[in-house]
Amino acid sequence: MVVYGVALLSACMLAGLVAGDLLGILIGVKANVGGVGIAMLLLILFSDHLKRTLRMNALAEQGILFWSAMYIPIVVAMAAQQDVVAAVKGGPAALLAGVLAVVLSFALVPVIARIGQPADARRDASQSDGAGALSLKSGE
Template sequence: MIIYGTALLALCHLLGIFLGDLLGQALGVKTNVGGVGIAMLLLITARIYMNRKGILPKLTELGVEYWGAMYIPVVVAMAAQQDMVSALRGGPVALLSALAAVAVCAVVISLINRMEHPVASSLAEPVRNDNPLLNEAE
């Protein structure tokens, strides 16, 4: 059920936007601060959690993977709508909050990467060809 992957993305997006608004209010900025990034981190965390618990069906995972891949163009489009000049004129709070959001995202992504286990390679034995001309070089 691919639609469940879309529902999971929508839930993470709404929660991320809400948390981004709360972070903006806490920093004294009247805008969303890092809501889309928070939503992406929530989506990654939810996928890993559900995968480890065995409650993520393959079709749902396909929906999550599809929207995860589509998320980058969405983030670029949303960033293009923001006015960076007025944000920088607004004072150092906007710049400091942006740097803090990037730092927190980098730390969380690093932690998530360290939590995942690498996939074992199935190329243990070399493939032999029955063609005698190709086997002469060995």
């Protein structure tokens, strides 16, 4: 049943959000700490377990894959409701702060990606990484 996949996805997200809120209260922060990330980990673990024990069929998977395929349209809708006017109106200080933060962060991506990975194995590893992800995810 398609709804089983949707239900699993929903349950994982709700559990993740509750855990994120609890984590926020625990460390005294007025925010959900990693709720979505926790939900993703739960989904990975549960769906893997259900697939290995053959309790999840292709129809149930469709319930999750549909939302995965709706991801880009939803992101477009998200972009269409950003407060772009305020971002532009913020003036040079906001613009400069935002631009510099992004540029410097971009520059650090390759530097930090190297951490915890032996220098000579880097090229091979990233190549096989790409292939692995490719075979694993076929959505979109």
